[in-house]
Amino acid sequence: MATETQKHLVAASEKYAESFDKGHLASPPAKKYLIVYPVTCMDARIDTTAAFGIDLGDAHIIRNAGGNAKDAYRSILISQHLLGTKEILLIKHTKCGMLTFSNADARKIVNEHQGKEVIGPEFDFEPFGDLEEGVRDDVKWLKENGGVVEGAVVSGWVYQVTDGKVKQVV
Amino acid sequence: MATETQKHLVAASEKYAESFDKGHLASPPAKKYLIVYPVTCMDARIDTTAAFGIDLGDAHIIRNAGGNAKDAYRSILISQHLLGTKEILLIKHTKCGMLTFSNADARKIVNEHQGKEVIGPEFDFEPFGDLEEGVRDDVKWLKENGGVVEGAVVSGWVYQVTDGKVKQVV
Numbered sequence: 001m002a003t004e005t006q007k008h009l010v011a012a013s014e015k016y017a018e019s020f021d022k023g024h025l026a027s028p029p030a031k032k033y034l035i036v037y038p039v040t041c042m043d044a045r046i047d048t049t050a051a052f053g054i055d056l057g058d059a060h061i062i063r064n065a066g067g068n069a070k071d072a073y074r075s076i077l078i079s080q081h082l083l084g085t086k087e088i089l090l091i092k093h094t095k096c097g098m099l100t101f102s103n104a105d106a107r108k109i110v111n112e113h114q115g116k117e118v119i120g121p122e123f124d125f126e127p128f129g130d131l132e133e134g135v136r137d138d139v140k141w142l143k144e145n146g147g148v149v150e151g152a153v154v155s156g157w158v159y160q161v162t163d164g165k166v167k168q169v170v
Numbered sequence: 171m172a173t174e175t176q177k178h179l180v181a182a183s184e185k186y187a188e189s190f191d192k193g194h195l196a197s198p199p200a201k202k203y204l205i206v207y208p209v210t211c212m213d214a215r216i217d218t219t220a221a222f223g224i225d226l227g228d229a230h231i232i233r234n235a236g237g238n239a240k241d242a243y244r245s246i247l248i249s250q251h252l253l254g255t256k257e258i259l260l261i262k263h264t265k266c267g268m269l270t271f272s273n274a275d276a277r278k279i280v281n282e283h284q285g286k287e288v289i290g291p292e293f294d295f296e297p298f299g300d301l302e303e304g305v306r307d308d309v310k311w312l313k314e315n316g317g318v319v320e321g322a323v324v325s326g327w328v329y330q331v332t333d334g335k336v337k338q339v340v
Binding site for chain 2 (some may be wrong): 003005006008009010011012013014015016017020021022025042043044045046047049050051052053054056057058059060061062063064065068071072074075077078079081082083087089099101104106109110113114116118119124125126145146147149150153155156159161162163164165166168
C-alpha cells in the first residue's frame with residue numbers, strides 16, 4: 001500500500017518525465033574546468049539550483065546535515081578523482097539546526113526515542129557553535145587532509161535563509 | 171581573486187535574492203507527517219525539486235555519491251529525531267558512476283593523483299555492482315540498524331536518468 005508521500009513522488013515524476021529532454025547528459029559535470037561543487041546543507045529551505053545558479057548537469061551537489069565536510073569526504077573524493085571536478089564551494093547557512101544542540105543532547109534524544117542505546121558516546125553528530133567559524137574549520141580541514149585534488153580552489157560561504165543571499169567567508 | 175565559479179555563484183545569488191520571498195520558512199520540513207525525504211545521488215543530472223515534486227521547505231534532501239544510506243546516517247538521525255521527519259525515500263539512479271569502479275580502482279586513482287598514499291585499503295568508497303540490489307541492500311540496512319525512528323516507512327526507488335522517470339524497487 002503506497003503512502004501519500006510515495007504517491008506524491010510518483011505523480012510528480014510522471015509529470016516531470018512528460019517534458020523531460022535531458023536524457024543525453026553525461027555523468028561527469030559539464031563545466032569540467034569551471035565546477036560549482038557546493039557542499040550544502042540538507043535543509044529543506046535551500047533551492048540549490050536557483051539560489052546558486054546550477055543548471056542540470058553542471059555540478060555535483062552534496063547535501064548533508066550542516067554542510068559538513070567530513071561527512072562529504074567519500075563523495076568529494078569520488079567527484080574530484082573519478083569525475084574530474086576542480087573546485088569546491090562549501091556552503092553552510094544561517095539558522096542551521098546544527099547550531100542548536102550538542103552531541104550529548106542529540107544522543108539523549110535519539111536513545112530516548114528508540115527506548116534503548118542505539119547511539120554511543122563516540123558518535124559525532126558534528127554540531128557547531130559558531131557559523132562562520134564552522135565554515136572556516138571545514139575549509140581548513142579539506143585543505144589540510146590530503147585528499148582534495150592538487151590545485152583545487154576551496155572556498156567557504158554562508159547562505160542567508162532569511163533573504164536568499166550568499167556571502168563569502170573564506 | 172574570485173574564480174569564474176565563485177563569480178557565477180555571486181551573480182546567481184544576487185538575482186535569486188531579488189525576488190526571494192521565502193524568508194519565513196521554518197527549519198523543520200513543512201510536511202511534518204507527510205515527509206518526502208529522499209536520499210539521492212550527488213549526480214549532476216538530477217533536479218530533485220522538479221523530478222520528485224519537492225517544494226522549498228517541504229523535505230530534507232540528502233545527496234551523496236551513490237545515494238548511500240550509511241554515508242547519510244548522521245543526517246538521517248538528525249532529520250528524524252531532531253527535526254521530526256517520519257518517512258524515508260531512498261533513491262539511486264541508472265548510469266550511476268558508483269556501478270563503474272571497485273574500491274581497489276578508486277584507491278589506486280586517488281593515490282596516483284596525489285602522488286602518495288592518502289587512502290588506505292580500509293577506506294570504503296561504497297561502490298555497488300547491481301543497481302536494484304544496491305537499493306534493496308541500503309533499505310535493509312536502514313531498517314535493521316536501529317536508528318531509524320519507530321514506525322518510519324522506508325522505501326527504495328530507481329530514477330532513470332535517460333527518461334526522467336522513477337520506479338519503486340522496494
